[in-house]
Amino acid sequence: MSARGRQRVFEIAAPLVAGVLFLAAWQAVVQWQGIPPYILPSPLLVAEALWRDGPSLLGSLLVTLRITVAALIAAIVFGGALAILFAQSRLLEISLFPYAVILQVTPVVAIAPLIIIWVNDTFLALLVCAWIVAFFPIVANTTLGLNSADRNLVELFRLYGASRWQTLRYLRLPAALPYFLAGVRISGGLALIGAVVAEFVAGTGGTETGLAYRILEAGYRLQIPRLFAALLLLSATGIAIFAVLSWLTRRLIGHWHESALPRED
Amino acid sequence: MTGAGAMKPENYETNPIFSLEGVGKTFRSGTEALNGIDLTVASGEFLSLLGPSGCGKSTLLRIIAGLVPPSQGRVHWEDEVRGQIGFVFQEPTLMPWATVWDNVYLPLRLAGRSRNDASASIGATLAALGLGGFEQAYPRELSGGMRMRVSIARALVKSPRLLLLDEPFAALDELTRFRLNEDLLRLWQEQRWTVVFVTHSVFEAVFLSSRIVVMTPRPGRIVADLPIDLPYPREASLRTAPAYAERCRAVSAVLNEAVA
Numbered sequence: 001m002s003a004r005g006r007q008r009v010f011e012i013a014a015p016l017v018a019g020v021l022f023l024a025a026w027q028a029v030v031q032w033q034g035i036p037p038y039i040l041p042s043p044l045l046v047a048e049a050l051w052r053d054g055p056s057l058l059g060s061l062l063v064t065l066r067i068t069v070a071a072l073i074a075a076i077v078f079g080g081a082l083a084i085l086f087a088q089s090r091l092l093e094i095s096l097f098p099y100a101v102i103l104q105v106t107p108v109v110a111i112a113p114l115i116i117i118w119v120n121d122t123f124l125a126l127l128v129c130a131w132i133v134a135f136f137p138i139v140a141n142t143t144l145g146l147n148s149a150d151r152n153l154v155e156l157f158r159l160y161g162a163s164r165w166q167t168l169r170y171l172r173l174p175a176a177l178p179y180f181l182a183g184v185r186i187s188g189g190l191a192l193i194g195a196v197v198a199e200f201v202a203g204t205g206g207t208e209t210g211l212a213y214r215i216l217e218a219g220y221r222l223q224i225p226r227l228f229a230a231l232l233l234l235s236a237t238g239i240a241i242f243a244v245l246s247w248l249t250r251r252l253i254g255h256w257h258e259s260a261l262p263r264e265d
Numbered sequence: 266m267t268g269a270g271a272m273k274p275e276n277y278e279t280n281p282i283f284s285l286e287g288v289g290k291t292f293r294s295g296t297e298a299l300n301g302i303d304l305t306v307a308s309g310e311f312l313s314l315l316g317p318s319g320c321g322k323s324t325l326l327r328i329i330a331g332l333v334p335p336s337q338g339r340v341h342w343e344d345e346v347r348g349q350i351g352f353v354f355q356e357p358t359l360m361p362w363a364t365v366w367d368n369v370y371l372p373l374r375l376a377g378r379s380r381n382d383a384s385a386s387i388g389a390t391l392a393a394l395g396l397g398g399f400e401q402a403y404p405r406e407l408s409g410g411m412r413m414r415v416s417i418a419r420a421l422v423k424s425p426r427l428l429l430l431d432e433p434f435a436a437l438d439e440l441t442r443f444r445l446n447e448d449l450l451r452l453w454q455e456q457r458w459t460v461v462f463v464t465h466s467v468f469e470a471v472f473l474s475s476r477i478v479v480m481t482p483r484p485g486r487i488v489a490d491l492p493i494d495l496p497y498p499r500e501a502s503l504r505t506a507p508a509y510a511e512r513c514r515a516v517s518a519v520l521n522e523a524v525a
Contacts, residue, residue, distance in 0.1 A: 153358055153360065155327075156358065160376070161348060161375065162375045170371070174362045256361045256362045256404075257362075
C-alpha cells in the first residue's frame with residue numbers, strides 16, 4: 001500500500017476506533033451503574049429506538065431539512081446579491097453592513113417569537129428564522145472575497161479599459177468564489193441550527209412537524225432513547241450537509257485554489 | 266558614456282512616441298517619489314530605467330501607463346497609444362483559476378473578441394514564447410519562469426505599440442533570467458514595439474537596452490541618459506565579450522556616482 005493509502009486508512013480508522021471505544025464505555029457505565037433509561041439510555045437502547053421510530057422520525061427530518069435547504073438557498077441568493085451590491089458601492093457597504101452585523105449578533109431565539117407572530121405561514125416563519133442565522137457568513141465572506149482580488153490584476157483590468165461588469169465577471173467573482181464557498185459551508189450548518197431553534201420556539205404540533213418538535217415531545221414523555229435517536233439523526237444531517245458542501249467546494253475550485261489542493265510533505 | 270560614438274537608433278528624435286514634461290509625484294503620505302522628470306521616448310527604442318530600489322522607477326512606469334496620475338507635469342502622447350500598452354508586473358500576476366490559454370485571452374476578451382476570433386493570435390503568441398503545449402495548464406502547475414512567459418504573452422497578445430515591464434525577472438534564477446532576456450530581445454527585434462524596462466541590474470540593462478536612463482532616489486530624478494552602442498542582434502555570447510564588460514563598468518560608475 002502506498003504511503004498515502006496508509007495515511008488515508010489511518011485517518012478513517014483512528015476516529016472510528018475512538019468512537020467504538022467511547023460507545024463501549026458508555027454501554028458499560030450505564031449497565032454497571034444501573035442508570036435508568038429516562039436519565040441516560042444505553043447506546044443499544046438508542047439504536048433500538050432508532051430502528052423502531054426511524055420511519056416516523058424520518059418524516060419529521062424531511063420537514064426540518066426542507067426548511068434548512070430553503071433557508072440556505074435564500075441565504076446564498078440574498079447574501080451573494082448583497083455582497084455584490086456592497087462591492088459596487090463603498091457607501092452602501094458602510095451604510096448597511098452594521099445592520100447585517102446587528103442581525104447576526106441578535107440571538108435568533110430572542111427574535112423568533114416576533115417573527116412567528118408577524119409571519120402567518122409557519123413554514124415561512126421558520127424559514128425566515130433559519131435564514132437570519134445563515135445569511136451573515138455568506139455576506140461577510142463574499143464581501144471580503146470580492147474586495148480581495150489581486151490589486152495588480154485590478155490595475156491590469158483598468159489598463160485594458162475593462163467595464164465594471166467585466167471586472168466583476170472575470171476578476172472579482174472568480175476571486176471571491178473560495179471565500180463564498182467557505183461562507184456557504186458555515187451557513188449550511190447554521191441553517192440547520194436556525195431551523196431547529198425556530199422549531200423549538202414555534203413548537204408547532206400537528207402533522208407537519210419538524211425534528212425539533214419530536215425532540216421536545218420525546219422529552220416531555222420521558223422517551224429519552226427516542227430523544228437520542230432524533231438527536232443522532234440531526235447530527236447525521238449536519239454532517240451530511242457539510243460533506244455535500246465540501247464536495248461541491250472541491251468540484252468548483254479544486255483545480256486551482258490552495259485550500260483544495262493536496263499537500264505535498 | 267565615455268566617447269563611445271553614441272549610436273542612436275534610427276528615427277530617435279524624429280519619431281518620439283511620448284514624452285514626460287516636468288513629471289513629479291508626491292504621495293498622500295507626503296513622500297516625494299519623483300521630481301522634475303523630463304524624458305522623450307522614441308518609437309522602437311528599448312529604454313531601461315535603472316536605479317536602486319526606492320528611486321520611483323516603478324511609480325514612473327505606472328504614470329506612463331496611466332494607472333497613477335502625476336502630481337506635477339504631464340505625459341504627452343505623440344499619437345493615440347492608449348489601449349495599445351502592454352504591462353508586465355514584477356510578479357506574474359496571473360489569474361489562478363484560469364488556464365494559460367484563458368490568461369492570455371484576457372486582453373482580447375476585454376476588447377470584446379470572441380474565443381474563435383482570438384485563437385489565432387493567442388496560438389501565435391504562445392508559440393513565440395515557447396508555451397506551445399501548455400495551453401490547458403493552470404498557473405500553479407508552472408515554474409516561475411514559465412509563469413513569467415505567460416505574463417509576457419498576455420502583454421503581447423494584443424500587438425501593443427508600447428511594452429512596459431516592471432522588474433519582471435527580478436525574482437527568477439539567473440539562468441532563467443538570461444533565457445528570458447534573450448527571448449525578449451528576439452521578439453523585440455521581430456515585432457519592434459517600444460519598450461520601457463525597469464530594472465536595478467546594470468548587467469541586465471546593458472544587455473537589453475538601446476538606451477539607459479539612470480535614476481537616483483529621494484526624490485527620484487534622472488541623472489544620466491546613456492545610449493548603449495552595442496549592435497543588435499545581441500546573442501548570449503555577448504555576456505562574455507569585453508565590449509559588454511566595458512559598457513557595464515561605465516554604467517556602474519555612473520550609477521555609483523549618482524547614488525553616492
